[in-house]
Amino acid sequence: MEKAILTIKANYDSLTKSEKKIADFLVENPRDILPLYITEFAEVCGVSEATIVRFARKIGFDGYQQIKIAIAQEHHAHPVNENITADDSPYDIFGKVCDDIYCSLEKTQKSIDKDELTKCCNAILKADDIIVLGLGNSAPIANDASHKMLRLGLRAHPYTDNHMQAIAAAHATEKTVVIGISHSGASKDILDAMHAAKLGGAFTVSITNFQKSPIENVSDAVLHTVSDETNYRILGLSSRIAQLAIIDTIYSYLVCHMEGAGDIIAKTEAVLASKKCADVKKRTKRNT
Amino acid sequence: MEKAILTIKANYDSLTKSEKKIADFLVENPRDILPLYITEFAEVCGVSEATIVRFARKIGFDGYQQIKIAIAQEHHAHPVNENITADDSPYDIFGKVCDDIYCSLEKTQKSIDKDELTKCCNAILKADDIIVLGLGNSAPIANDASHKMLRLGLRAHPYTDNHMQAIAAAHATEKTVVIGISHSGASKDILDAMHAAKLGGAFTVSITNFQKSPIENVSDAVLHTVSDETNYRILGLSSRIAQLAIIDTIYSYLVCHMEGAGDIIAKTEAVLASKKCADVKKRTKRNT
DNA sequence: TTGATTTTTGAAAATCATTTTCAAAATTAG
C-alpha cells in the first residue's frame, strides 16, 4: 500500500531541489495530481515538464502517466458517509458497510501511534497474565482478544461483567497487562477496574475511539481507533472493526515473537480437530 | 465504489455494438486497461480509438485519460498475501492486517449471494425470536450479533456453550431464526443444533467461509465469506471481519426496516448513559 | 576565491497519444 508515495519518501534524500518540490507536493496532496496534465502539474509544482518525467523515472516508473495511475490506485477515494437508506438492498448495504470499514481502517492506520502500539505489544509479550476488559458492544472484542491469546498458550482472560472486572483488577500485579476496550473511553466500570489494576502495578492498555477520553488517565498506552459513523449508526460499527484489526496486529506480533509459537498453535489445532465433522477433518485443519 | 464500472453496467443497453465490446472488456478485466494507451486499448477491444473516446464521453467522462484514472481508483490493487514476518514492526503488521481485511471484504462482496442475503434479512425481520450460535473463534461474533439485535429490542440470544445450544435449538419453532456461525462450517455441535432447530421448523442461516461445507445441509440460507489466510494465520482473522460486515449489514437493514427503530435505539442509548462518566455524558451519547 | 567540472534544469523540438472530423458502412425506418 502506498507504494509510490513510500518510494518517494524512501528516496527523498537522493532527489534534487526541483525534484523535491514535486515530491513535497505529492506527499502532501497525492490526489491532486490525478486530474492534471503534465503541463498543469509542472506549473503547480513550479518546475518544468522535463523535470517531472525525470522524477518519475527516478522513482521507478516509465513516465508521467504511469506514476499517475499508480497514485490513483493507492489513493482511491472511498466514498465517505454514503448513508444507508431504506431503499438500499441488503447487498447495497453490504457495500456501504465495507466502505465505512475501509474508511475507518485507513484513518486509524494514519493516526495510530506507532510507539504506543509497540510498547503495548512488548508489554503483552512479557506479561505473566493478561486481563481483557469490555462491556456491551466491546465485550465481544474482549472475548475475541483473549481467545486468540489463549490459543497461544498465554494466561489471558476476558472479563465482561463489571463485578468480575473489579475482582480481577484488584488482583493485578506488576506482571499483569490489562487491556481495556471502550469505544467512548468513558465506561465507569472499565475505568474503575483499570484504576485498580494500576494501583496493583499493572501495565494498562486502552483501545478507544475518542481523543482525550477519561480512560487515557488510567492507561500506560492508548491505542486510538478512528471512525466517523453518522446518524443511527452510532453503534461504532466500523470502529469495532478497527479495534479487531489492532487485536489481530497484536496477535500476529506475538506469533512472530514468541518462542515455539508454531508448536503451540499446532497443539491448539489438534485438540480442536475432534470438535469437527469427520469428513472435514481431512479436508482442512481450520477450526470452529 | 465502482462508480465507473457501475455506470457502464447501468447504461449497457444504450450502448452501440462497438461500445459494448469496450464495456464487456472493462467489466471483465477492468484492471487491464491501466497500462494501455488508447491505441493499444483500441486494438485489444477491436474497435477504433474514436469509438473509445465516444464511449468515455457517453459514460460521463471527459476522455480516455479520465476514465482510466477513475478505473484505477476503483480497482486499486491491494497487495495480496504479504506475509507478516518477525522483522515487521507492529505498525507494519497493522498495515498488512488491514490489507488482508480489504482483500477479504472485496472478495466477499463479489461472491456473496444477494438473494440469500435478502432472504436472511427478511426472515430475521419477521422472526419472533433469534438464536445465534458460535463456538471458539466464532463465539464473539455470535455475541456481537445478538447484542446488536437486542439493542433493537429483538428477542435475540447468543449461545456459545454446546449444551445451551442444544437446549435452545430443541425449543425453536417456525417463528424462530437460528444463525449459525462457523468458519469451517463443520463444528459438530453447531451442526447438531441447527439440525434440531430445523426439525422444530425454524429458519436456519449459516455464516461460513467454506464452500460446500456440512453446515449447508442444515441451512435455509448460506452466507459465504471469502478470505485467504496463509501460514500460521489460520485463525480466520480476516474472515471474521467479513462475518462482522455481514452482521452489520443485517443490523443496518433491520434499522431501516423496523418500525420505530429510532425510538428504540434512543431508549437503549438512554439506559446506557448512566454507565458512563458524568463529564462524557454531555459530550457524546455514544456508548461503551 | 577562481576556474574547471559536473550536475541540474527548462525551453524548444520531436515524438507520440488523444481527439476531432468526415465520409463510408451499417442499421433502422418508412
Place this chain on the structure above:
DNA sequence: CTAATTTTGAAAATGATTTTCAAAAATCAA
C-alpha cells in the same frame, strides 16, 4: 427497396509527453 439515421474507423488535427541540448547552478580542486 430506398431514404434517413446511426454507427464506425481512417486520417487529420490537436495537444500531451518525452527527448534533446544548451544554459544555469552547484560542486569540486587548486
